[in-house]
Amino acid sequence: MKRRGLLIILSSPSGAGKSFHSKLLREWDPSIRFSVSATTRPARVGEVDGVDYHFVTREAFTDLVENGEMLEHATVFDNLYGSPKAPVKEAMGAGLDTLFDIDWQGGQQIRNSSLGNDVVSIFLLPPSMAVLEHRLRSRGQDSDEVIANRMAKSLDEVSHWAEYDYVLVNDDADACAENLKAILTAERLRRERQHSLNDFVRDLQTEYEGDA
Numbered sequence: 001m002k003r004r005g006l007l008i009i010l011s012s013p014s015g016a017g018k019s020f021h022s023k024l025l026r027e028w029d030p031s032i033r034f035s036v037s038a039t040t041r042p043a044r045v046g047e048v049d050g051v052d053y054h055f056v057t058r059e060a061f062t063d064l065v066e067n068g069e070m071l072e073h074a075t076v077f078d079n080l081y082g083s084p085k086a087p088v089k090e091a092m093g094a095g096l097d098t099l100f101d102i103d104w105q106g107g108q109q110i111r112n113s114s115l116g117n118d119v120v121s122i123f124l125l126p127p128s129m130a131v132l133e134h135r136l137r138s139r140g141q142d143s144d145e146v147i148a149n150r151m152a153k154s155l156d157e158v159s160h161w162a163e164y165d166y167v168l169v170n171d172d173a174d175a176c177a178e179n180l181k182a183i184l185t186a187e188r189l190r191r192e193r194q195h196s197l198n199d200f201v202r203d204l205q206t207e208y209e210g211d212a
Helices: 018-028 058-066 086-093 104-111 129-136 143-158 172-188 196-211
Strands: 007-011 070-076 079-084 098-101 119-125 166-169
Touching: 007 018, 007 086, 007 104, 018 098, 058 070, 058 079, 058 172, 070 104, 079 086, 079 104, 086 119, 098 104, 119 172, 129 143, 166 172
Parallel strands: 007 098, 007 119, 119 166
Antiparallel strands: 070 079
């Protein structure tokens, strides 16, 4: 059945698993497109422009927003992040799903946009805040001050859990991955998402009436 592509929003506090599970979802279904965000923050070691993020200047980012070329945008830790609109609309028209690895602010903007009816939003909770802090420290990339700021931000993220369609506790990575697959499979099969069903059912009825 032909259908319009979904906008899959996957959010979590930093370190709670959204990047890991985004990767697993795309390995499970390679047709899922990943929305590569634009950002004004500097690239980290190992990050590739155009793959991990589109790294742009603050002036260039502002121009994109003013020209209506961002589906959503937000300020996080004094850096700007946003999702370019054109690739998302192209994927939707082709019946391909787009995955967004974004925070609650970006998710809220997309849900309130003209494309909101095609959004499936999922929030990942950590098993505990202690586990979350351990994951952040195990990266070995941030100072104590940065980690403290991230933990404060995480508490704010968690407070928005009820705004999402689905909420999963990421205490077992395998079980969480299976639940994500089940959610996406079910959402793709929703009657209102299969836009060719009307034609299909009409053909069935015509076929029966012709045989009769």
